[in-house]
Amino acid sequence: MTPRLLQRFSRPLRYGLLVAAAAISLPWAMAAHAEWPDRTITLVVPFPPGGNTDVLGRIVAAKLTTTLGVHVIVENRPGAGSMLGTQFVAKAKPDGYTILMGSIANVLNDYFYRKPLYDIRKDLIPVSQVVNVPNYFAVNPALKVTTLAQLVSYAKQNPGKASCATSGVGTSPYLSCELFKRMAGVQMTTIPYQGGIPAIQDTIGGRESVAVVNEALPYIRNHQLTGVAVTSAQRSPLAPDMPAVSESVPGYDVTSWYGVFVPAGTPPDIVSKLGAEIGKAMQSPDVKKQLEPLGAIPVGSSPPQFQQFVNAELAKWGKVAKELNLHLD
Structure with a gap:
């Protein structure tokens, strides 16, 4: 409302209108300037509790809770070779509050299923490779x-x-x-x-x-x-x-890996900040100590590095899947 328009009202009414306008605009202004994160983050693990994906997810969540200053909770959503939990994250609001503990399964599903429940190239953004783990x-x-x-x-x-x-x-x-x-x-x-x-x-x-x-x-x-x-x-x-x-079998090589993804459309500054925090977490002595019994080798790559790695994995396993002619649906 313009100052000239306000002059048409009495002083008490003008005061009331200004207070009402401020009350309406304040939440929007606060939301526009709120810094990520300012509330609980959910880290989705697309496998059951107890396995490496779950254990690694809880290690990462605990460390991020400390470094980000908000609770990072783990939610297990197993099923369909990790596709159900991954689909849930792919369809989540891209605001940095629903993230995925992904793995090589997310790449393999692209070839093992004729109609995977998500498109790893379009629906997810790689944030940071967490570890490498051989089988x-x-x-x-x-x-x-x-x-x-x-x-x-x-x-x-x-x-x-x-x-x-x-x-x-x-x-x-x-x-x-x-x-x-x-x-x-x-x-x-x-x-x-x-x-x-x-x-x-x-x-x-x-x-x-x-x-x-x-x-x-x-x-x-x-x-x-x-x-x-x-x-x-x-x-x-x-x-x-x-x-x-x-x-014993020349040319054989299959290495598991795990990494964090977010839904496509997540703001670049959130992706960058989350990637940097995960990178620091994977190099911290307390996290390395927890990884050693799992046989996990820490990585902690940047978002561009992880994107490049995922692209290379897609190219590599696409050839293998074609040779094996494996389809799971």
């Missing part, structure tokens, strides 16, 4: 198998009898098993579980022959499972005595 071939000790060569021999002598428990369809462990069967020339039944921990538990219990998961290192260290190989191209610095699959 482990962890065998039930009752099989008396202590090397990968012995596992191959056992599978060939028992075609179709040996089973390979993984953390779910379309996941990195699932691909690890399928690629191993093809490249090593063995017949094994791939059994997808709802998460790595159930796969481990059934392998320890004797229901499955081998678990191929990235949560296996603690169970290998306490001798509940026998570790025979890691799936990364080189040996893991956290398990240097364990051979890489590539030492």
